[in-house]
Amino acid sequence: MTTSVPTITLNNGARIPQLGFGVFQVPDAETTEAVTSALDAGYRSIDTAAIYANEVGVGKALAASDIERGELFITTKLWNADQGYDATLTAFDASLAKLGLEYIDLYLIHWPTPARDLYRESWKAIEKLVSDGLVRTAGVSNFQPAHLRRLLESASLVPAVNQIELHPGLQQNELRALHAELGIATEAWSPLAQGAVLGDDAITSIAAHHGKSPAQVVLRWHLQLGNIVIPKSVTPTRIGENIDVFGFALTDDEMAAIAALDRGLRTGPDPDTLN
Numbered sequence: 001m002t003t004s005v006p007t008i009t010l011n012n013g014a015r016i017p018q019l020g021f022g023v024f025q026v027p028d029a030e031t032t033e034a035v036t037s038a039l040d041a042g043y044r045s046i047d048t049a050a051i052y053a054n055e056v057g058v059g060k061a062l063a064a065s066d067i068e069r070g071e072l073f074i075t076t077k078l079w080n081a082d083q084g085y086d087a088t089l090t091a092f093d094a095s096l097a098k099l100g101l102e103y104i105d106l107y108l109i110h111w112p113t114p115a116r117d118l119y120r121e122s123w124k125a126i127e128k129l130v131s132d133g134l135v136r137t138a139g140v141s142n143f144q145p146a147h148l149r150r151l152l153e154s155a156s157l158v159p160a161v162n163q164i165e166l167h168p169g170l171q172q173n174e175l176r177a178l179h180a181e182l183g184i185a186t187e188a189w190s191p192l193a194q195g196a197v198l199g200d201d202a203i204t205s206i207a208a209h210h211g212k213s214p215a216q217v218v219l220r221w222h223l224q225l226g227n228i229v230i231p232k233s234v235t236p237t238r239i240g241e242n243i244d245v246f247g248f249a250l251t252d253d254e255m256a257a258i259a260a261l262d263r264g265l266r267t268g269p270d271p272d273t274l275n
């Protein structure tokens with residue numbers, strides 16, 4: 001099955017599929033099968049990270065696929081312990097080798113870890129990787145407004161993406177507005193809140209009305225807001241369901257009903273205090 005996923009044009013002109021596949025918490029040995037299912041279902045963007053310890057599994061699925069490299073969009077992330085100029089370059093080489101690739105489409109600083117204050121040096125290293133052609137697009141993850149502003153004081157490149165926790169329980173309106181002002185695309189991690197919002201009444205009733213699943217409604221909400229999403233599943237039926245979200249639309253009233261679910265629900269760490 002081939003599903004056509006729209007792309008978002010980033011601030012460097014690169015295009016990222018608006019919907020991709022996340023592999024957080026998937027053991028390396030199961031990752032190849034999950035990514036292969038996702039590629040078969042039509043996903044072309046895969047989101048991993050050094051700390052997920054499954055870059056090898058992702059790489060095996062890519063190597064076994066006959067999809068051309070240029071049609072794939074692969075993201076990985078610099079782990080916190082590897083921040084700093086030289087350490088970033090070394091960690092990047094390790095990720096590239098594990099994935100078995102010649103370049104990475106999107107390389108992210110995974111967390112700002114503000115107390116360590118190394119993200120500006122790490123960014124300089126990523127800028128070098130961009131100029132060397134090894135990273136096509138540079139971005140960050142879990143950056144709060146203060147971290148973005150501090151980074152931009154010394155950056156040559158504006159991050160193309162900030163990948164942040166974002167779902168109906170944590171809508172991140174302040175960051176989304178800042179991203180729009182700075183030309184940074186918003187990428188939503190845990191777009192389904194790891195399931196924590198799928199039982200909300202507003203979502204289940206909208207789902208029933210459209211004959212869709214709660215997860216499909218939540219993903220549709222993200223897409224209509226302009227977010228990039230990377231839902232994770234190891235379940236083939238859900239992998240298929242999560243990409244089958246381009247044949248219906250939520251009304252303005254339905255978007256408003258979901259907007260009312262914003263409640264400061266963090267399922268992951270707070271970026272201001274994770275160090």
Ligand code: NDP
Binds near residue numbers: 023215
């Ligand atoms: P998600 O919000 O994508 O939720 C994943 C969970 O929801 C899994 O338990 C999955 O179960 C279940 N699920 C998936 N689809 C459905 C469905 N259609 N119906 C019901 N349940 C469903 O959580 P993640 O935390 O995995 O976030 C997605 C991706 O974001 C990660 O995989 C990772 O790539 C990225 N991420 C980035 C972070 C960062 O710091 N930058 C932090 C966290 C995540 P099952 O697999 O059993 O089917």
